[in-house]
Amino acid sequence: MSDATTPVDYRPMWEDLNLDLEMHDALLTAIPQLYKSVFARQQNRPEGMQYFDFVMREIHGLRVKELDDFRKAGNKVVGVFCLYVPEEIVRAHGAWCVGLCAGAEFGYDEAERVMPRNTCPLIKSFMGFKLARVCPYVEESDLVIGETTCDGKKKAYELLAEVQDVWVMELPQMKREKDKRFWRDEVRELVSRVQDLTGNTMTVESLSTAVKEVNDKRRALQRIAEARKADPVPISGRDALLAVQVAFYDDVGRFTEMVNKIADELEERVAAGEGVAPRGAKRILVTGTPMAVPNWKVHDIVEKAGGVVVQEELCTGSRYFDTLVPESNGSLDAMIDAVADKYLGINCACFTPNQGRCDDVIRMAKDWNANGIIDYSLQFCDPYQMESTLVERAAQDAGIPHLKIETDYSMEDVGQLSTRVEAFLEML
Amino acid sequence: MRILGLDIGSRSVDAVWLEDGRMVKHAVADSGFDPAAVAATFVDLRHHDVLVSTGYGRHTARARFGGRAITEITAYALGASTLFPEAASVLDIGGQDTKVISLGPAGKVADFEMNDKCAAGTGRFLEVMARALGFTLEEMAAEAMNAENGVRVSSMCTVFAESEVISLVHRGEERARIARGLHDSITTRTLSTLRRVGVRGPLVFAGGVARNQAIVKSIGSGFAGDVLVPQEAQIVGAYGAALDALRAG
Ligand code: SF4
Numbered sequence: 001m002s003d004a005t006t007p008v009d010y011r012p013m014w015e016d017l018n019l020d021l022e023m024h025d026a027l028l029t030a031i032p033q034l035y036k037s038v039f040a041r042q043q044n045r046p047e048g049m050q051y052f053d054f055v056m057r058e059i060h061g062l063r064v065k066e067l068d069d070f071r072k073a074g075n076k077v078v079g080v081f082c083l084y085v086p087e088e089i090v091r092a093h094g095a096w097c098v099g100l101c102a103g104a105e106f107g108y109d110e111a112e113r114v115m116p117r118n119t120c121p122l123i124k125s126f127m128g129f130k131l132a133r134v135c136p137y138v139e140e141s142d143l144v145i146g147e148t149t150c151d152g153k154k155k156a157y158e159l160l161a162e163v164q165d166v167w168v169m170e171l172p173q174m175k176r177e178k179d180k181r182f183w184r185d186e187v188r189e190l191v192s193r194v195q196d197l198t199g200n201t202m203t204v205e206s207l208s209t210a211v212k213e214v215n216d217k218r219r220a221l222q223r224i225a226e227a228r229k230a231d232p233v234p235i236s237g238r239d240a241l242l243a244v245q246v247a248f249y250d251d252v253g254r255f256t257e258m259v260n261k262i263a264d265e266l267e268e269r270v271a272a273g274e275g276v277a278p279r280g281a282k283r284i285l286v287t288g289t290p291m292a293v294p295n296w297k298v299h300d301i302v303e304k305a306g307g308v309v310v311q312e313e314l315c316t317g318s319r320y321f322d323t324l325v326p327e328s329n330g331s332l333d334a335m336i337d338a339v340a341d342k343y344l345g346i347n348c349a350c351f352t353p354n355q356g357r358c359d360d361v362i363r364m365a366k367d368w369n370a371n372g373i374i375d376y377s378l379q380f381c382d383p384y385q386m387e388s389t390l391v392e393r394a395a396q397d398a399g400i401p402h403l404k405i406e407t408d409y410s411m412e413d414v415g416q417l418s419t420r421v422e423a424f425l426e427m428l
Numbered sequence: 429m430r431i432l433g434l435d436i437g438s439r440s441v442d443a444v445w446l447e448d449g450r451m452v453k454h455a456v457a458d459s460g461f462d463p464a465a466v467a468a469t470f471v472d473l474r475h476h477d478v479l480v481s482t483g484y485g486r487h488t489a490r491a492r493f494g495g496r497a498i499t500e501i502t503a504y505a506l507g508a509s510t511l512f513p514e515a516a517s518v519l520d521i522g523g524q525d526t527k528v529i530s531l532g533p534a535g536k537v538a539d540f541e542m543n544d545k546c547a548a549g550t551g552r553f554l555e556v557m558a559r560a561l562g563f564t565l566e567e568m569a570a571e572a573m574n575a576e577n578g579v580r581v582s583s584m585c586t587v588f589a590e591s592e593v594i595s596l597v598h599r600g601e602e603r604a605r606i607a608r609g610l611h612d613s614i615t616t617r618t619l620s621t622l623r624r625v626g627v628r629g630p631l632v633f634a635g636g637v638a639r640n641q642a643i644v645k646s647i648g649s650g651f652a653g654d655v656l657v658p659q660e661a662q663i664v665g666a667y668g669a670a671l672d673a674l675r676a677g
């Protein structure tokens with residue numbers, strides 16, 4: 001960690017990246033304010049969360065500098081938007097993967113010039129960040145890897161490709177045997193694409209190392225998740241969500257170490273019966289569309305109303321960390337298949353059918369002793385909104401109260417949403 | 429024990445005082461520009477031991493006067509089911525939003541729905557339309573009931589409906605028929621929400637708009653079950669808030 005007493009001037013770096021400094025300043029003023037309003041003044045916050053205060057403070061600073069240095073040393077950085085892009089493959093070629101967050105209402109004017117207004121905020125925001133030139137991560141990406149998940153993203157990648165190098169992986173829509181074979185092939189194509197990009201060849205050793213590193217990262221997050229089963233809960237939902245959000249772009253080794261430290265602390269708390277909310281606080285499982293930095297809206301509302309979010313069935317939640325790639329060392333071919341299969345196992349609403357997700361939601365609600373489920377979807381997200389009927393039915397069948405929230409990144413509806421969430425908590 | 433229940437809404441501030449569990453007084457005032465100041469006059473009016481606030485200004489009230497805060501959903505459920513123990517559901521059309529509640533045992537909320545973000549079909553909507561027609565709210569309701577039939581008003585958005593009404597007036601449509609059309613469209617919309625949530629009767633219709641006889645009548649004839657309207661439809665929230673103090677002990 002850098003020395004906080006000597007503030008570094010990152011402006012020359014941002015200028016080199018061709019960011020719009022004025023717009024970028026506006027963004028960098030907004031994020032810390034929002035961060036403070038959501039994360040400051042939490043009672044009994046785990047000590048280890050200071051690391052994330054630091055990460056958020058340096059969100060466009062130190063981490064971007066690390067990427068910058070890494071690239072200047074001749075290495076490559078790959079940007080991704082979706083869970084299905086295997087980080088292991090990228091790392092096994094000596095490149096780094098960064099998640100391109102798109103959780104703020106920014107650059108919408110630019111985005112709306114090329115896409116309809118009623119586009120999901122996640123897509124509009126990533127396009128807006130790119131076109132308004134405010135995201136250093138996308139500018140540090142030598143290649144963006146997209147995927148054919150929802151229609152909105154699929155088409156947006158065509159537009160993005162006009163201003164950025166983009167490679168799109170074709171993701172099947174079903175999970176039959178032939179889809180599995182198809183996806184394994186697709187992952188092999190990714191291997192050659194990343195090989196072209198980096199000039200490096202993947203080996204059994206490099207892939208094993210990458211698999212192990214990324215698994216370790218996921219295991220650390222699993223430990224946090226496990227600790228959240230306790231009542232009182234040892235960490236707020238906001239903090240746990242933040243940890244997963246940061247996992248997408250932080251240095252893998254450092255992140256894993258820091259998260260393991262937090263997990264140690266949480267396990268001690270659980271043993272001592274300590275927590276961040278009183279025992280018996282209403283426990284909520286959140287499911288739905290991904291929440292990218294700085295989208296903390298739902299968690300903030302729930303926890304300020306006295307509830308606690310105990311688990312997220314989200315891409316910025318369990319879908320990110322609950323399965324691992326097997327670490328058995330076979331041939332390179334067998335290892336690539338194992339990577340491909342692990343990813344195809346993720347349960348995203350872009351697949352049909354997607355019963356696995358409803359099963360996950362109910363199983364998790366039970367395992368984490370949730371009093372209620374909040375099903376969150378972004379506006380104009382067809383896959384998740386359609387599926388929410390099935391989630392609701394599964395919740396009803398399991399006898400777990402359920403609240404559906406449809407929202408965007410704006411703050412306009414916070415008053416109304418708070419009333420609904422408070423009423424939901426009162427009803428539990 | 430003396431309990432004060434306050435419902436600080438966007439259009440009115442309502443207060444109910446309980447002594448030994450019985451209502452001894454109630455009051456309603458316009459929210460004005462500073463609802464908290466209006467609430468303060470109620471707080472100072474009589475001594476109370478316990479205060480529970482609800483409504484859109486509940487957090488402000490709690491910060492300023494102490495006590496607890498509960499949502500309108502919980503308050504209306506409790507108030508309505510105490511007034512009508514046989515009730516199975518509640519419809520509240522207030523100043524700025526509409527809520528539909530399915531009741532569980534003992535006045536508990538089993539499920540609810542709220543319209544988000546928009547004043548369509550609420551008290552505010554009626555006020556704006558009455559003004560556009562040059563009626564008071566009471567006149568508009570009376571005219572609507574007397575009209576043989578209504579002119580269709582297609583928009584439910586307050587802003588669009590207002591300009592639609594103005595152009596209907598300019599076209600020479602009868603104001604009473606426009607009033608009827610507006611009431612019909614609120615009714616249609618409300619009935620479809622009730623169907624969507626799937627509530628059963630008897631339904632308690634509360635909130636400011638429940639004082640509008642034209643709407644009460646048309647919802648009564650459109651809804652499959654019984655519709656019960658409290659005598660003081662506006663204070664159900666404040667009453668429920670006060671009752672919650674008894675429940676919390
Ligand atoms: S929700 Fe589906 S498409 Fe979106 S990031 Fe997650 S896995 Fe990818």
Ligand code: SF4
Nearest residue numbers: 120122150152289381
């Ligand atoms: S939130 Fe929905 S619409 Fe938006 S990118 Fe993800 S799947 Fe597509």
